[in-house]
Structure formats: structure tokens, C-alpha cells
Amino acid sequence: MKLKKIMLCLLAGLFLSVPFAGCGSKSSENTLTVLDYGKYLDPEAIEMFEEETGITVDYEEYITPENMYTKYRAGAIDYDLICTSDYMIEKLIQEEEVLELDYGNIPLSENIDPVYFDFSKSFDPENKYTIPYFFGTVGILYNKDMVDESKVDSWKILWDEDYSGQIIMADSVRDSFMVALKILGYSLNTTDEAELKEAQDLLLKQKPLVYSYLVDEAQDEMISENAAMAVVYSGEAGYALEFNDKLAFSVPEEGSNMWIDSWFIPKSAKHKENAEKFLDFLCREDISMMNFDYVYYATPNKKTKASLDLELQENSTIFPPAEILNNCEVLKPLDDEVTMKINLLWKEVKAAD
Amino acid sequence: MCNLKRQLLAGPYLLWMAGFILLPVIMIFYYAFTTTSGHFTLLNISSIFASIHLKSLLLSLKLALICTGVCLLLSYPLAMILNGMKEKSQGFIVFIFILPMWMNFMLRILAWKLLLSNNGVINTLLEALGLPGLDILNTPSAVVFCMVYDFLPFMILPIYNAMSRIEDDILEAARDLGAGTVTIFFKIIVPLTMPGVVSGITMVFVPALTSFAISDLLGGGKVLLIGNVIEQAFMQEYNWNLGSGLSLVLMVFVIASMALMSAKGEEGGAGVW
Numbered sequence: 001m002k003l004k005k006i007m008l009c010l011l012a013g014l015f016l017s018v019p020f021a022g023c024g025s026k027s028s029e030n031t032l033t034v035l036d037y038g039k040y041l042d043p044e045a046i047e048m049f050e051e052e053t054g055i056t057v058d059y060e061e062y063i064t065p066e067n068m069y070t071k072y073r074a075g076a077i078d079y080d081l082i083c084t085s086d087y088m089i090e091k092l093i094q095e096e097e098v099l100e101l102d103y104g105n106i107p108l109s110e111n112i113d114p115v116y117f118d119f120s121k122s123f124d125p126e127n128k129y130t131i132p133y134f135f136g137t138v139g140i141l142y143n144k145d146m147v148d149e150s151k152v153d154s155w156k157i158l159w160d161e162d163y164s165g166q167i168i169m170a171d172s173v174r175d176s177f178m179v180a181l182k183i184l185g186y187s188l189n190t191t192d193e194a195e196l197k198e199a200q201d202l203l204l205k206q207k208p209l210v211y212s213y214l215v216d217e218a219q220d221e222m223i224s225e226n227a228a229m230a231v232v233y234s235g236e237a238g239y240a241l242e243f244n245d246k247l248a249f250s251v252p253e254e255g256s257n258m259w260i261d262s263w264f265i266p267k268s269a270k271h272k273e274n275a276e277k278f279l280d281f282l283c284r285e286d287i288s289m290m291n292f293d294y295v296y297y298a299t300p301n302k303k304t305k306a307s308l309d310l311e312l313q314e315n316s317t318i319f320p321p322a323e324i325l326n327n328c329e330v331l332k333p334l335d336d337e338v339t340m341k342i343n344l345l346w347k348e349v350k351a352a353d
Numbered sequence: 354m355c356n357l358k359r360q361l362l363a364g365p366y367l368l369w370m371a372g373f374i375l376l377p378v379i380m381i382f383y384y385a386f387t388t389t390s391g392h393f394t395l396l397n398i399s400s401i402f403a404s405i406h407l408k409s410l411l412l413s414l415k416l417a418l419i420c421t422g423v424c425l426l427l428s429y430p431l432a433m434i435l436n437g438m439k440e441k442s443q444g445f446i447v448f449i450f451i452l453p454m455w456m457n458f459m460l461r462i463l464a465w466k467l468l469l470s471n472n473g474v475i476n477t478l479l480e481a482l483g484l485p486g487l488d489i490l491n492t493p494s495a496v497v498f499c500m501v502y503d504f505l506p507f508m509i510l511p512i513y514n515a516m517s518r519i520e521d522d523i524l525e526a527a528r529d530l531g532a533g534t535v536t537i538f539f540k541i542i543v544p545l546t547m548p549g550v551v552s553g554i555t556m557v558f559v560p561a562l563t564s565f566a567i568s569d570l571l572g573g574g575k576v577l578l579i580g581n582v583i584e585q586a587f588m589q590e591y592n593w594n595l596g597s598g599l600s601l602v603l604m605v606f607v608i609a610s611m612a613l614m615s616a617k618g619e620e621g622g623a624g625v626w
Contacts, residue, residue, distance in 0.1 A: 066589040066591065070589075212490075212575065226471040226472055339590075347585070350575070
């Protein structure tokens with residue numbers, strides 16, 4: 001009996017010591033751990049960076065900003081560089097989890113159009129934490145053969161019973177509530193309980209008409225014409241348009257969400273210098289072009305944009321025109337209490353019959 | 354000395370168990386009974402009575418029961434047919450049943466998603482034949498369908514196993530004593546295959562109750578099972594305490610169903626019928 005206990009203790013000790021030993025040896029190596037959205041960086045660019053600098057890159061992906069937050073907060077991996085969306089960055093800045101960038105080490109950041117640094121001020125007021133990577137809006141991707149095009153200028157078409165069973169809604173709390181709040185004429189950052197409740201009532205009313213709630217797969221469903229319309233990010237719409245001529249994209253007149261995905265260095269970074277080297281590399285014209293081709297979202301890199309075909313530069317699906325952007329709001333983080341409330345309201349929508 | 358050596362052999366497994374089973378369970382217990390700030394609370398457990406959580410738990414139970422029932426109805430006659438065949442072809446058919454399991458189950462679910470979609474293979478075929486389309490994707494029916502598809506081998510194999518162990522002598526003896534086919538079925542075959550049925554039910558019911566990947570992919574985000582609620586609490590809401598609390602409740606249901614089944618299994622083995 002005693003022997004068993006001793007053995008167990010030894011085993012437990014062995015078990016606990018292994019991961020620490022692993023961590024200790026790793027931090028001294030010339031590496032870089034990057035966390036990014038799925039399909040958001042050309043793998044070839046990473047290989048080029050490794051060849052040019054001799055730094056080994058550990059590249060990890062996630063699906064939604066909330067997933068990213070969980071991964072980062074779980075603390076199992078010390079990330080050196082993270083790309084995520086506006087409101088989530090603001091939340092992390094508020095929690096003092098973000099390190100200031102040394103722009104002197106990132107000289108190529110001047111390739112980024114200052115306009116987008118101005119937009120970034122909504123979550124990074126002094127422009128000291130982030131570098132914009134891609135941006136866009138949220139709108140309706142629709143099939144011209146299945147939908148009456150005179151109606152797509154309003155979010156209300158998503159509540160039209162003629163399209164019952166052919167509507168794909170966003171499977172993400174903030175995006176879905178954004179649509180409902182915009183129809184009601186409220187701010188998408190409202191914390192007013194009555195307004196949120198009203199938005200929920202609207203979403204509950206919509207549920208019987210919804211074909212499915214999706215995020216990344218929405219574009220595939222639209223390309224294969226399984227649904228008539230879907231709420232998607234502008235970049236995804238641009239991608240889908242390439243594959244099916246019948247598709248078109250519209251940002252409704254009630255206004256929408258403008259999002260900016262940016263890079264920041266979190267407090268957990270063990271290789272800040274390498275992270276800044278990588279940021280500089282990402283701003284380089286050729287690399288930024290590779291990533292634009294790979295991701296097909298609007299790039300804030302003015303040199304890259306200037307070298308595109310004129311037709312592509314004027315493509316309003318990928319590069320939202322100023323009048324649309326001015327009608328959009330950037331998402332703000334909600335405090336814990338409101339986050340819990342809106343999560344519950346959303347769960348009730350998802351659980352409804 | 355010999356004893357010690359034998360104990361050492363269990364070492365790798367003990368290590369595995371301590372690290373990947375015991376430790377996580379302890380952590381779940383810890384999170385389940387604390388708030389985000391680390392104070393003791395029962396709220397995470399009692400939140401199962403919140404209407405949405407209760408609803409998703411009941412839906413999970415309902416779908417798992419339907420799935421188990423359908424699996425049983427399909428498997429039992431199949432196992433009987435299988436058992437009646439020549440030995441060589443039996444091996445081949447069993448091989449065919451196991452064949453799909455060579456492929457990752459997520460891939461198989463994704464395949465079904467493509468097959469069942471509005472413009473998928475099945476609907477295109479039905480349309481070509483002039484039949485009405487099959488409109489079950491993104492509904493609970495699709496979820497149950499795929500659960501049955503995925504878990505069916507876990508029901509067939511134990512039942513077939515139990516059935517193939519019944520000696521022909523016993524059946525012959527029964528026939529000699531004047532028992533008809535129906536009597537033989539209910540008095541001999543059913544009781545003797547009961548342990549197989551019971552283990553089949555457990556092996557189908559438990560994964561069906563706790564699954565979340567199938568409802569996620571084939572439910573179109575509209576079928577919220579308790580597994581999805583837990584997954585969301587962990588991944589989307591960053592509320593590990595709530596997720597752990599609900600996991601504990603689910604664990605109670607799993608353990609209860611297994612206990613019930615193993616009690617039944619022992620009864621069956623003792624030949625009460």
C-alpha cells in the first residue's frame with residue numbers, strides 16, 4: 001500500500017516536471033509563436049520569413065475572437081504575436097494585456113495608409129499598440145436569381161417570409177445582434193437592456209425562417225447555391241463572387257459594422273524583437289501582396305493597393321467605398337455584465353424552437 | 354518481487370490516467386464549485402435548471418433515446434441474419450460494417466452535410482426521379498440520422514457477438530422439447546443476447562447524449578444540445594465555471610445510465626427471464 005503511494009507521488013512529480021522542462025528550454029530558442037484567424041496568412045510567406053531570418057515560426061489558428069481570448073487566457077502557450085478584431089483588442093488593452101509597439105523597429109509600417117490608423121483610434125486611441133492588417137464591413141451576400149434585388153438595400157429582407165428556409169444568419173453574438181439593432185435604429189454598441197431585448201425579439205421572430213447559423217461555411221453554402229442570402233464579412237463575399245457569377249453583395253442602408261483586424265504583441269510575448277521583425281515583414285509590399293491574394297480582404301497597405309488592377313481597386317465589395325464606411329460603426333467591447341446578458345439572450349435565440 | 358514487477362507494468366497506464374483522466378476531472382470539480390474569483394458557489398450546478406439549459410438537456414436525452422432505439426431496431430434483426438449466414442460471409446459482412454470506421458468520423462459527418470444539402474447529391478437524385486426533395490438538413494432529424502449512422506456498429510457488434518456464442522445444441526434441445534420458433538426466440542435467444550444488447554445500448558446512448566460535433570455540423574446552429582451549451586461556455590463565453598458545472602450534471606446522467614445498464618446486464622447474465 002505504502003509502495004503504491006510512493007509510486008503515485010513519483011509519477012505525479014515526473015508528470016508535472018515534464019511540461020516545465022519543455023518550456024524552459026524553448027524560450028531561449030530563436031522562435032516566434034503567432035496566433036491568427038484561420039486561412040488568414042499565406043503559408044508561403046511564413047516559409048520565406050523563416051528562410052530570410054532563420055527564426056522558426058510556430059503558427060496557430062482560431063475561429064472567433066472569443067476563441068482567441070480563451071486560448072490566450074488559458075496561458076498554456078506564450079504567444080508572441082496575435083491578430084484579432086477591433087473590440088477584442090480593446091478588451092485586451094483595457095485588461096493591460098497588450099505591449100506597446102516600437103514603431104522604430106517596424107519602419108515599413110509607413111506603407112499602411114494613415115486613414116486606417118485613424119480608424120484604429122476607436123480601439124487604440126493613441127495608435128501605440130496595433131498595426132492594421134485587413135478591414136471590411138458586414139453585409140448581405142445574395143443570389144441574384146433567387147432574390148429580388150430591389151430589397152437588398154435593407155436588413156429587413158432577412159425577415160421576409162418569401163425567403164423562408166433560404167436565409168443564412170451569422171453564428172456570432174455580436175454580428176447577429178448588430179443586424180437586429182441596426183434595423184431598430186440603435187447603436188450596435190448599445191448596453192441598454194430594453195434595446196437588446198427588442199433586438200432579441202426580432203431575432204426570435206426570424207429564427208423559423210433561418211436555414212442555418214454559420215460563420216466560415218456561409219460562403220461555401222452560397223457558392224453551391226444552397227441558400228438565397230447570407231450575412232457575411234465583405235472579404236468573404238469578395239471571395240465567393242469569384243466562384244459564382246450569380247452572387248452579389250450589398251451593405252444595407254441602415255448601416256453596418258466596420259471591422260479592422262490588427263496585429264498586436266501580447267504581454268505573454270517572449271520574443272518581442274522577432275515579433276516586430278515579423279510585423280515589418282508583413283508590411284513589406286511583396287508579402288502584403290501575397291497575403292492579399294491569399295485572403296482577398298481589403299488591405300490597408302497603400303502600396304499594395306496602388307499596384308492592383310484598377311478594376312480590383314474599384315471593386316466595392318472588397319474595398320468598401322468611403323460613403324459606406326462612414327455609415328458604419330466599429331464594435332466596442334462590452335463590460336462583463338452586459339456580455340453575460342447578451343450571451344444569455346443569444347443562447348435563448350439559439351435554443352428557441 | 355514478482356508482484357512489484359507486475360505493478361510496474363501498470364505504470365504507463367497509471368501515468369496516463371493520472372494526467373489525462375484524474376487531473377482533468379479534479380479541475381472540472383474545482384471550476385464547477387467556484388466563481389470566476391475563486392469563491393465557493395453552487396450556482397454553476399443549479400444553473401442546469403435555467404430554462405434554456407434544461408431544454409437542451411431534455412433535447413439531448415430525447416435525441417439520444419431515439420438514436421438508441423433506432424440503432425437497436427436496426428441491429429437486432431441484422432445480427433440475427435448475420436448469425437444465420439455461412440461463417441465466411443459473416444466475416445466479410447462484419448468487415449463491411451467496420452470499414453467506415455477506418456475514416457475519421459468528422460469527415461463522415463461533413464460528407465453527410467454535403468450529401469443532404471439543398472443542392473446535394475441526394476436531393477439532385479430525388480429530383481431527377483421526380484420525387485419530392487429531402488429537407489432534413491439543419492433539423493434534429495438530420496442530427497439523429499447521423500448519430501445512428503455513426504454509432505450503429507457499436508450496437509451491432511456486441512449483439513452479434515452475444516448471438517454467435519449461443520450454442521446450436523441449446524436451440525436443438527429446445528426444439529426437441531417442443532418449443533416453436535417464437536418461444537425459442539423469446540425464451541432463449543433474447544435472454545442470452547441481453548448482455549450484448551445492454552452493452553450496445555450503453556455504447557450508443559452515452560456518446561449520443563454527450564455529442565456536440567454532430568449537432569454543430571448538421572444542426573446548422575439551430576439544434577442546441579447540452580454538449581453545445583457546454584462547448585459554448587468554454588470556447589465562446591470564456592465561462593469555464595459554468596461549463597464545468599454543466600459538465601458535472603451531464604456526468605451524473607452518464608454515470609446513472611451506465612449504472613442502470615450494468616445492473617440490467619447482471620440480471621440478464623443470471624438468466625432471470
